[in-house]
Amino acid sequence: MGQKKDLTGSEKSKIVRYLAEGCSTLKIAKLLKRDHRTIKRFIQNSQQGRKKRVEKPRRKITAHELRKVKRAAATMPLATSLAIFQSCNITGVPKSTRCAILRDMAKVRKAERRPPLNKTHKLKRQDWAKKYLKTDFSKVLWTDEMRVSLDGPDGWARGWIGKGQRAPVRLRRQQGGGGVLVWAGIIKDELVGPFRVEDGVKLNSQSYCQFLEDTFFKQWYRKKSASFKKNMIFMQDNAPSHASKYSTAWLARKGIKEGNLMTWPPCSPDLNPIENL
Incomplete structure (x- = not known):
């Protein structure tokens, strides 16, 4: 047997009305010709409702803390934004704010690969x-x-490709x-x-x-x-x-x-x- 569709808006309205009249879950299921578990699940979800998102208060950065972050970023350039702020004992700053602060101070660049020197x-x-x-x-x-x-x-296959344009094809040589x-x-x-x-x-x-x-x-x-x-x-x-x-x-x-x-x-x-x- 195929799975029935979700409750329609009309059915949901009837469930609310039947509940107000004092009908049980089984009786409502018989009236709507629905499985009683579907009716029960709808009632439970309606009673729980949606939890409101509690926004955390945003942390403000002082000028002194900004100087500390700048020194830490220069000392440990490959560290994450979280590690940099933690090294300065600055907490409660969301990731988007941390990244925005660091972008104002420096530019993201790829580390150069070099052999280790002992x-x-x-x-x-x-x-x-x-x-x-x-x-x-x-x-x-x-x-x-x-x-x-x-x-x-x-290994060189890069170029300037405009937005909306398809990248050109670079053919391979199977036999070298x-x-x-x-x-x-x-x-x-x-x-x-x-x-x-x-x-x-x-x-x-x-x-x-x-x-x-x-x-x-x-x-x-x-x-x-x-x-x-x-x-x-x-x-x-x-x-x-x-x-x-x-x-x-x-x-x-x-x-x-x-x-x-x-x-x-x-x-x-x-x-x-x-x-x-």
Whole structure:
């Protein structure tokens, strides 16, 4: 049997009238041809009525408390509005008011992601700066790899889309092949390369050294004078294929020994000038 509809307005009025006349719940159910539980539920809900919402008095913020909130927000920028106000011993302020106060003081921004720096990392950065303080950086060959994609930079798919407009579609390449990996370097005002890494080649220590042999050493380094090679400093980052013992020993056999190989501090920012090209 299908479920009957809710009580109509007319039925509710009749229930009220029958109750005033002294009719019982069962008698009203028979008169309206309804289940007695439906009648009983309606009577109970009517007797309870709606509870009035009690509005809490809004908490006013003093100028002194505002200064405390501003200092707390600067000290703990990633904390929630509740945590910031609690640290100032300010209670009774609704969330909407807390957020409005904080929006007047600061702008919501996403935290920057950076690698954690321990004491050893910081000391190695200082040692690196002291070691190369008097270095003639015009003799440093700055190198790095970069992937060039036909669809633009990897992961970049943002743009200005007006209200009411549909976001454009960015097609995927199921089998890859949408870009190339290149290696290049700069020294003073000279560009070295760029040299393309063959498709399907994964740059581990062995393949990285073989790549340098086939491109950098054969096409550029071999043509330089002995005095140039003696003064040149080869810079590369701390990628596993670059900083491995195999690659370091191989470069030493090619003439780029410890004095001509720039060490790079761990967890360092991208200060390599080739990043801007």
